[in-house]
Structure formats: structure tokens, C-alpha cells
Amino acid sequence: MSLKWLPNAICVVRVLLVGPIVIMLLNERYLAALMLIAIAGFSDALDGYLARAFDWRTPLGSLLDPAADKLLVVSVFLTMTVLGLVPMFITVVVVLRDVVIIGGAAAYQWLIAPVQGEPTVISKLNTACQLSFVLFTLTDAALMWPPEPVLTVLGAAVLFTSLTSGLNYVVGWSKRAWHNSSAAT
DSSP: OOOTTHHHHHHHHHHHHHHHHHHHHHTTOHHHHHHHHHHHHHHHHHHHHHHHHTTOOOHHHHHHHHHHHHHHHHHHHHHHHHTTSSOHHHHHHHHHHHHHHHHHHHHHHHHTOOOOOOOOHHHHHHHHHHHHHHHHHHHHHHHOOSOHHHHHHHHHHHHHHHHHHHHHHHHHHHHHHHHHHHHHO
């Protein structure tokens, strides 16, 4: 019996954790939210490992995994902004980057060719910065640690990597679209 479905099931559990995380945040139960986010992060690493190690990759998983990540990140950033924990301009950049990437992927898929999921190094760095910022901001809210300069530096890193990775996707897809349209003529 194949367990090829297991990474996708773990990913669905991560999606289901978003609601309780938001509820914990809204109830200012920051330590509980932090623990649930840690579980979500572990599940992300686990489903990715299983998919790669056992070649349990599926077309559904290639869409579900990044969608689950985006849902979690956007939900947490929006909720933390409502609570006054994250400045609005950082959340706007994070959400706008995801809207541009999703819109670009949809347009490319519809107009040019199937999109191949291929996160770039800067995109992975952006994810790491976003998650670090969220985790340290929640740790600050729950335990009054780390000091404010750490959060400022992480916030700047989120802004820089969000803008850079968003631009990287736009330029990369534009080049591929240009190449595909030139090759077709």
C-alpha cells in the first residue's frame, strides 16, 4: 500500500491549524499561537521531506503546499496587524507580493504554459525571514523578548526579501513568457 497521500494529508492538517492559530492570536494567547505555528512549521518540513525522500510528490501537493504556506502567513500577518503587533506597511508588502505571485502564476498558466513550481533562493530566504519575524514578534508579545532592535532588523529583512523575491518572480516569468512567445513565432 502506497502512502503517497500522506504529505498531502499533513498539508491539509496545516491548513486546518490556521483557524485555531488566528483564534489564539485574537484571544491574545500568544504562547499557544506560537506553539501551533511551530507545529505548522514542523508539518511543513515533514510533508516536504516525505514528498522528496519517498518520491511521494503529487500535482495536488505542488499546489496545496504553497497555498497552505500562503494562507498561514497571510492570515497570521493580517491578524497580527489588527492586533497592533505588526506595522500595516509590512503586511501590505507581504500580502501584495503574494497577490502578484499568484496573479502572475495564474496569468502565465492561462496565457502561456503550465506553471512549474520552483521556489527561488530569494523566495526561500523571504519565507525564512517572514517566519522568523512572526515567531520573534509573538515571542516578544508573550515573553517580552527579543529586544526591539531585533524586530526592526527582521522587519527590514522581510521588506527587502519580499520586494526582491516578488520582483524576481515577475522578471523570471516575463523572460519565460517572452522566450515562449518568441519561440512560437
